[in-house]
Amino acid sequence: MKDSKVAEPKRLEDEGVTPSASQPGKRERTKQANREAILLAAAKVFAELGYGATTVRDIIRQTDLAAGTFYNYFKSKEEVFEALSDQSALRVRPRLRDERVKAQNFEGFIIGSFRTFFEYAESDRDYFNVMRRNTGALRVRMDTPEIVAGFDELEQDIRDGIAQGLLPDVDPSYLTGAMIGVAFEVCDRMLQREPIDVDNAAKFASDLFLGGLRSMTGKS
Amino acid sequence: MKDSKVAEPKRLEDEGVTPSASQPGKRERTKQANREAILLAAAKVFAELGYGATTVRDIIRQTDLAAGTFYNYFKSKEEVFEALSDQSALRVRPRLRDERVKAQNFEGFIIGSFRTFFEYAESDRDYFNVMRRNTGALRVRMDTPEIVAGFDELEQDIRDGIAQGLLPDVDPSYLTGAMIGVAFEVCDRMLQREPIDVDNAAKFASDLFLGGLRSMTGKS
Amino acid sequence: MKDSKVAEPKRLEDEGVTPSASQPGKRERTKQANREAILLAAAKVFAELGYGATTVRDIIRQTDLAAGTFYNYFKSKEEVFEALSDQSALRVRPRLRDERVKAQNFEGFIIGSFRTFFEYAESDRDYFNVMRRNTGALRVRMDTPEIVAGFDELEQDIRDGIAQGLLPDVDPSYLTGAMIGVAFEVCDRMLQREPIDVDNAAKFASDLFLGGLRSMTGKS
Amino acid sequence: MKDSKVAEPKRLEDEGVTPSASQPGKRERTKQANREAILLAAAKVFAELGYGATTVRDIIRQTDLAAGTFYNYFKSKEEVFEALSDQSALRVRPRLRDERVKAQNFEGFIIGSFRTFFEYAESDRDYFNVMRRNTGALRVRMDTPEIVAGFDELEQDIRDGIAQGLLPDVDPSYLTGAMIGVAFEVCDRMLQREPIDVDNAAKFASDLFLGGLRSMTGKS
DNA sequence: AATGAATGAGCGTTCATTCAT
């Protein structure tokens, strides 16, 4: 029997967070706290199992709530995912937007975009991992969650940049894809290092996009 | 309120091949043909629903085989996925390897890699889509299926290239990530166009990596 | 293949009274008013979904009360049903009783009974429909709610009538059944017409019971 | 606490039929036998709890089958109900139809209808009870299950009879209702007696409809 | 009193998997 297995360590049984039995009692838990607990648990499980394989019960198992309680907060895993997605994307999108708008030249555009994205990912790692592992699978399945809207927005800004002569006249769709691909992959690797060096990763991506490998000789 | 929904157009019903209700699926089949049929069905379903959301039943529903027959060929969806993954990676990996080995300089390395990958993706689109949509989710979950092995191999070659002075002295892990990210994303966009222009996409990726945006002014 | 479906138009959503979202249902209510509201809602839902398929939540959803409030008034849907049943039967039973007691002959007995029942049904249609649609299902399930007590009372009066020579010497149980069956079915049809003609329906039933079809030639 | 309870002896736990462990083994059970077992169990439970209150699990609990097996035979309780309804009504409807068609006069029409119905009910008591207890509740909910179609057919025949002068010129809808009401109620009482006397019940109903109470003096 | 969030049992249904044919 081959050892190479697609792990999928079926259902995470609650080895869970059970947040310390010393707390006052379930009833005092505020609704807000429950909502947060569910979102947190969901982020964990989506990152671990992937959106498609995650079940609502996986999510609640990661909390200390009862099965039915989930439905006081969300109608389905889709809805938690969206909430997660929105709450998170809502935090980056404006920042990225600002960065691009205030860019004076294309160097600024590229550098600002990567740096902002990497800083965000570092600050919200849980959610970045959700996106990292699920955007591919989800792109086909979702109408326009915030994250995809963010991609479209990037592409539009690129088109505008090209039209205004700010960016060179390259294929805007390919450039968008390239930025997204590099951002996710480099970011993923960045987050696995210790210590995490956002500057370094951002510099790598920016240098690559601006001058290509030919321009990169030193330790970037 | 957003009206974006996570579609998840549950279960593809068999619009399938169901060969003729009069002979109840009894037609002469070779073992090899059955195996192929399952793999083909699986590729379709994995691409459509994502690996995580796919069930064994989804796969057999796409064939004209009976439920039990699946288990004569594979133990689980994981195993089909691996087989799919292996059979496919086995087709690209050697080609990519050859390309890199015969590269005289780093321009050749980059150009050859992208072009080969894009050509392959175009020729085996079904499977490319499986990977495209599932690698993110799977990377965490798989021990070392062929595809990941391919990534490692690329990274090793990059390290070698740097050691030999063939490639500039950049972060090899980041560069690997960047190539993978760009390859997948650009490829995805390339395949959505009509007609598909492999040359154009490969040129875009290569130019970007070699000289960066600063060097790209014309329609690449 | 038949395309007849068992509709069961699951759960009536509150198109209800929901008094004004700004004051969250806090409006001044007397205990009596709440009780009435629940009974009214229950009658509506029992008639719509049937007793068996109705849930406590269906009932409270039809009111502007909170879930827990229900239990300040009733222990279960059974109890509401009984209360409904009692309150209603309490309104007809004495009338029917009076009618029968004061009957001088069996023509009076029959005519008076049907007319009184039809008049009542017309005046309390909501509840009539509850009974109409649920007595069959309930007869087996209830110990002696008022409605069944009413049936027994009728049978007893019939027995007495026969004993006294007021009624012909027929099978009293069958006669009771026949009266009940005709009363419900004719009444149901009567209520679906526009305008509702109680006289006509009562005349039909009485004529049938008194002289049979042979005696009925004109438009009854 | 009142003793008058709406019994609803929650869920019949399998005191069941478990058809003798001596039989060869589950696998040899033919599909037909399973289908019959489900239909039989369903008839029992529908009669006991009422259609609305019955759950699919109540039905399978009455069999020795596993939960999932139900769905190899029926999609829902609606479907079992229809199958039950159809299989049963299909047995009476033609008989009733024949009886009416061959009626020479209205005495024959009435006598033949009641007798045939009562004979059928006696021969298929399980299903009669299902109908008896559920038609009221179901009439509103179903499009046209066989049973309701039977009612319509009766009404049409009555209309035809009136048009042809075979039946007196009475309200056809009321007459239909009256026949149905009497048939169900008298039949119900008939089946509770020991011994069951179909002739007697049929004579009662026929005499009532033909000549009314005035004509009924002897022990009918 | 009235509220409505929390609970966990139980529902309808689908699933992976087995195994007699």
Place this chain on the structure above:
DNA sequence: AATGAATGAACGCTCATTCAT
């Protein structure tokens, strides 16, 4: 080999009911 019915675990979800507020 191939079949597909049977199984029972597990899923998504709703329910009756409780109880702190």
